[in-house]
Amino acid sequence: AQSVTQLGSHVSVSEGALVLLRCNYSSSVPPYLFWYVQYPNQGLQLLLKYTSAATLVKGINGFEAEFKKSETSFHLTKPSAHMRDAAEYFCAVSDRAGGTSYGKLTFGQGTILTVHP
Amino acid sequence: DGGITQSPKYLFRKEGQNVTLSCEQNLNHDAMYWYRQDPGQGLRLIYYSQIVNDFQKGDIAEGYSVSREKKESFPLTVTSAQKNPTAFYLCASSMVAANEQFFGPGTRLTVL
Numbered sequence: 001a002q003s004v005t006q007l008g009s010h011v012s013v014s015e016g017a018l019v020l021l022r023c024n025y026s027s028s029v030p031p032y033l034f035w036y037v038q039y040p041n042q043g044l045q046l047l048l049k050y051t052s053a054a055t056l057v058k059g060i061n062g063f064e065a066e067f068k069k070s071e072t073s074f075h076l077t078k079p080s081a082h083m084r085d086a087a088e089y090f091c092a093v094s095d096r097a098g099g100t101s102y103g104k105l106t107f108g109q110g111t112i113l114t115v116h117p
Numbered sequence: 118d119g120g121i122t123q124s125p126k127y128l129f130r131k132e133g134q135n136v137t138l139s140c141e142q143n144l145n146h147d148a149m150y151w152y153r154q155d156p157g158q159g160l161r162l163i164y165y166s167q168i169v170n171d172f173q174k175g176d177i178a179e180g181y182s183v184s185r186e187k188k189e190s191f192p193l194t195v196t197s198a199q200k201n202p203t204a205f206y207l208c209a210s211s212m213v214a215a216n217e218q219f220f221g222p223g224t225r226l227t228v229l
Contacts, residue, residue: 009157032216043121043207043220044160051216090159094216105150105218107159 002027002093006108014116019063019078021111023091026072032094033074034105035065039087047089050074061085086115119144121221123208128226130195130202138193138224140208147213149191153177154205154223163206166191167213195226203228 007022025031032051036044048059055067065076074091091108121142130136142149148167152160162175166185180199185191191210195202205225209218 034217036220041205041223041225043123043222044209045220046217049217104162104165105216109157109159 002031002095002104002106004091004093004106004108006089006091006111008111009109010112010114012114012116013081015083016080019076019081019085019113021076021089021091021113023065023074023076023108024072025074025091025093027093027095029095033065033067034092034094035059035063035074035076036090036092037061037087038090038110044090047076081113081115083115083117086113088112121208121210121219123206123221123224125224126222128224130226130228132228133197135194135196136226138195138206138208138226140191140193140221141189142191142208142210142219142221143189144210144219145188146210146219147188148211149185150209150211150218151175151181151183151191151193152207152209154207160207163193202226 003026005024034049035047037047038044047063048057050057050067058064063078088110090110092105094105124139150165151163154160161177163181164183166172172183182194207223208221211218
């Protein structure tokens, strides 16, 4: 069974400050890991994904995440927050799919990021 | 433009009624999914389908039904058996074995 824990349901930062959103996962097989962003009343948009290539993954909008197997973590960071980054962020884990098999996505509870001027 | 469309954006239902939420994709994806989102609970999988005319229950399938008659379409029916249907519903699709899922804009269902 796989699971995801996002530490902190709400994170508040000042504009220009470092953003750090924490995600720890549990998986019985080497996982695929994802970060999605959701703006109010919209669907989810993929920020970045880890699929066993480089452990430091760069995504859109200046975000990046580092896969640390020893810590079972996949924390999301951005060096300098912008007002437009205010949204809800979801970490997700998938067991690997190969060939025609299906990889189910399990989502964390979400972290709401607030950015203050 | 390729993408996923969901309709309607807002839906109101009286107790005891069945309602159907539409999901269409033109990404030529094989797999489609329905999720339910409630505040503070993340996304929970209702049903998924990997191929036409086949679908499987997710974690919270009770009170819901789906069909997959066409590759592009995966409608979700919320039946009167669903005791607490007020939620935000998201449809997604992916290539089988690719894992990355693409999401539609969602439908907000409210029971009056």
